[in-house]
Structure formats: C-alpha cells, structure tokens
C-alpha cells in the first residue's frame with residue numbers, strides 16, 4: 001500500500017525561491033523526503049482541512065534544499081510558513097516576512113498544504 005504523501009510550499013532562505021517540499025506520512029510522523037523547485041506560475045492546491053498535526057522532520061536521506069542544499073527547514077513563528085534552514089545556521093531569517101531569531105522548538109503543525 002502506498003504511503004500517503006503530502007506537499008508543502010517552502011521558500012529557500014538563501015535564494016528566496018519557492019519550492020515544494022514532499023513529506024511521506026509514517027503514522028503520526030511526517031518525514032521530508034525531497035524538495036523540488038516550484039515551476040513559475042504553478043500553485044499548490046489548497047488543503048481541504050485545517051492544520052495537519054504530527055511530528056515533522058527529515059531523514060538522513062533527505063537531499064536538502066533544492067536551491068542551496070541546506071539540510072532542513074523551519075516554520076516561521078510569525079508567518080507560519082516553511083523555509084529552508086541548515087542545522088549549522090544559528091539564526092533563522094524568514095525570507096517571507098523578515099522575521100529573524102534563533103531556531104528553537106519543534107514543528108508539530110503545518111497548515112496550508114495540498115495532499116496528494
């Protein structure tokens with residue numbers, strides 16, 4: 001049986017370019033398995049529910065940001081959008097709203113995604 005996949009829009013913190021992050025569902029966990037550059041003009045279909053909750057993370061197999069290769073992502077505390085982030089970066093600068101600060105906590109809810 002195929003695992004459920006979920007797609008979430010993400011912006012590269014370095015290049016400020018949009019991409020689509022693909023998650024694979026594993027029980028209550030959502031594992032990022034890849035990021036691909038978003039084609040100009042393409043839109044991710046809106047999810048039909050509210051925020052999806054669970055544990056969001058990456059695996060060692062995650063190939064990194066499609067633009068800068070950073071190894072992870074964070075969800076902005078202000079605009080609640082995802083942006084790429086490398087674990088070696090001490091400070092997060094949101095490419096969408098300009099919020100910046102140290103990364104802390106854990107992502108447990110993501111909204112505004114399209115599900116396949």
Ligand SMILES: [Zn+2]
Nearest residue numbers: 012065068084
């Ligand atoms: Zn990036």
Ligand SMILES: [Zn+2]
Nearest residue numbers: 076079094097
């Ligand atoms: Zn933000």
